[in-house]
Amino acid sequence: MKRALTALTIALSLTLPLSAFAKNNVVVVATGGTIAGAGANSTNSATYTAAKVPVDALINAVPQVQELANVRGVQALQIASESITDKELLNLARQVNDLAKKPDVNGIVITHGTDTLEETAFFLNLVVHTDKPIVVVGSMRPGTALSADGPLNLYSAVALAAAESAKGKGVMVLMNDSIFAARDVTKTINVHTNAFASQWGELGSVVEAKPYWFRSSVKRFNNNSEFNIESIKGDTLPLVGIVYGSDNMLPQSYLALQQAGAKAIIHAGTGNGSVANYIVPTLTKLQAEGVQIVRASRVPQGLVLRNAEQPDDKYGWVVAHDLNPQKARLLTALALTKTKDAKEIQRMFYEY
Numbered sequence: 522m523k524r525a526l527t528a529l530t531i532a533l534s535l536t537l538p539l540s541a542f543a544k545n546n547v548v549v550v551a552t553g554g555t556i557a558g559a560g561a562n563s564t565n566s567a568t569y570t571a572a573k574v575p576v577d578a579l580i581n582a583v584p585q586v587q588e589l590a591n592v593r594g595v596q597a598l599q600i601a602s603e604s605i606t607d608k609e610l611l612n613l614a615r616q617v618n619d620l621a622k623k624p625d626v627n628g629i630v631i632t633h634g635t636d637t638l639e640e641t642a643f644f645l646n647l648v649v650h651t652d653k654p655i656v657v658v659g660s661m662r663p664g665t666a667l668s669a670d671g672p673l674n675l676y677s678a679v680a681l682a683a684a685e686s687a688k689g690k691g692v693m694v695l696m697n698d699s700i701f702a703a704r705d706v707t708k709t710i711n712v713h714t715n716a717f718a719s720q721w722g723e724l725g726s727v728v729e730a731k732p733y734w735f736r737s738s739v740k741r742f743n744n745n746s747e748f749n750i751e752s753i754k755g756d757t758l759p760l761v762g763i764v765y766g767s768d769n770m771l772p773q774s775y776l777a778l779q780q781a782g783a784k785a786i787i788h789a790g791t792g793n794g795s796v797a798n799y800i801v802p803t804l805t806k807l808q809a810e811g812v813q814i815v816r817a818s819r820v821p822q823g824l825v826l827r828n829a830e831q832p833d834d835k836y837g838w839v840v841a842h843d844l845n846p847q848k849a850r851l852l853t854a855l856a857l858t859k860t861k862d863a864k865e866i867q868r869m870f871y872e873y
Contacts, residue, residue, distance in 0.1 A: 545627035545683040547590040548620050549675075551576035552598040552605075552613065552641075554634025556671040558663035569663040571601040571634055579632060582664060583672045589730060590628070590683035595620070602634025602641070602659075607854070608756040610641060614648050618750045621651035628654040628682030632675065635659040635708055635716060638694065642703035643848045646692040646742045647855060647873065648750040654687035657703065658695045661714045670697065670714045680730035687732060691742040693724065700725040702738045704873070707845055709821065720822040720843070741872050748855045759784040759857035761850045766790035766819055772803040778812075785813035785853045789846035794818045794825040801831070808837050813863065815870075817841035817849045827867070837863045842870045 551557060553572030557579055560569035574582075576594035586592045597616050598609055613631075620626050633641055642657040649655065658678035660671030678695040681687050692703035696717045705719045725734040741747075762778035764770075766789050778786050786807065790796055794816035796804060804814045816838055818825050824843035827833050833840060841849035852873055856866045 545590045546625055547586075547592050547628045547630060547679050547682045548626055549576060549580055549592060549594045549679070550597045550613070550617060550620070550629060550631045551579060551594060552602070552609075552631060552633050553600040554602050554632065554636075554638075554659050555663055556632045556634075556658065556660040556675065557599070558665075560663050560665045563665060563667045565663070565666060569665070571663075572599045574664060575599070576632070579664075579675070583675050586676055586679040589676070589680050592679060597631075600634075602637040605634075605637055605641070607758045610644055611750070611753065611756055611758070613641065614645055614750045617645060617655065618649045618651075621649060621653050621655070626653070628679075628684075628687070629656070630675070630678045630682045631655070631657045633657050633659050635661060635696075637847075639703070639707050639717075640847050640851060642692050642694050642706065644851050646703040647746050647748045647852070648753070649692070650744050650746065650749055650751075652689040652744055654682045654684065654690065655692045656682045656687075656695050657692065661712070661716050673698075677727040677730065681727055681732055684732050686734065689744075690724065691738050695727065698726050698728065699723045700727060700732065700734075704738060704740055704742065704848075705843070707821065746873070747859070747869075753858060758854040761785045761787060761854045761857070763787040763789055763846050763850055765846075766795070766797075768797075770797050770800050772800060775800075775803050775807060779807055779810070783812060784857050785815060787815045787817050787841070787846045787849050787853065789817050789819045790825075790830075791819060793823075793830045794840060795830045804838070805836055811861075813839065813853065813857070813861070813866065815839045815841055815849055815853055815866075817844065817846040819846070821845070839863055839867045839870060844870065 557574040558569045558571040559573040576596045656678045694701040694706045762783045825840040827840045
């Protein structure tokens with residue numbers, strides 16, 4: 522009898538709509554970007570104005586999300602993501618942190634422009650202490666375009682944020698059906714919908730509102746992070762600049778950042794974070810004067826090896842490991858809120 526009832530329950534569950542079950546509560550935090558953009562006509566997929574559509578209109582345009590969860594919206598920002606500064610980043614992190622602490626919030630979706638989506642996702646991964654799913658989502662085409670990718674991306678992001686299996690996975694990026702870890706996802710192309718990738722692969726995929734998992738992140742994030750948005754005061758972080766490596770480098774590029782008050786400089790070097798021999802004296806001088814030098818690479822895949830190409834131990838430099846220059850900037854800024862010791866900062870790059 523018990524087996525028959527169990528079989529009947531399973532059979533009924535397969536035929537009932539999603540709305541028949543108790544639903545989790547998901548908050549969509551809107552920041553602007555292409556997913557909230559609008560073009561002059563339906564053929565404009567690359568020419569448009571970002572951050573035009575408010576959050577409620579964004580949610581109402583995809584009414585199917587209410588079948589997945591109880592969804593409500595918060596307009597945190599309304600900005601093109603290339604214009605986000607540390608001030609907006611800190612403000613957003615505080616809003617997300619406050620939502621994550623609410624017992625009636627089960628998951629959070631952040632709609633975001635794709636230009637700096639990876640930076641925001643990584644920052645939240647470091648400073649918000651929670652095991653609740655946080656999903657950052659964007660689109661490559663505005664909602665007014667033919668074959669707009671935003672509606673399905675938003676639908677899948679809500680499904681992911683509402684999924685019990687997404688708990689404790691760290692901040693995730695959902696784009697083009699793929700689930701990426703915030704730590705190692707990056708934008709690789711600016712005109713196609715498969716714009717995001719990770720050299721270490723996807724965490725999983727969302728297919729028809731169901732997440733399928735294939736790997737997990739082994740680095741520190743969220744609850745295991747030593748950084749916490751609640752301990753960061755004000756609306757600025759220590760100033761960290763990036764200098765892009767190439768042939769024919771100019772020392773003035775680095776010295777200008779020092780004069781602007783930079784506490785560290787990310788050298789986005791060629792190859793293995795290489796530093797031209799004629800730039801080495803400038804960087805060693807800056808290091809001696811209290812500006813931390815971090816060697817990253819402009820190469821999109823691989824990792825920077827310590828004491829290869831340059832004697833990092835001798836100079837007191839830090840290597841960015843496999844983090845790209847823009848993420849290295851964020852981790853360095855957070856590290857400098859705690860220490861100026863190069864060995865400690867290097868530990869952080871290996872652990873995060």
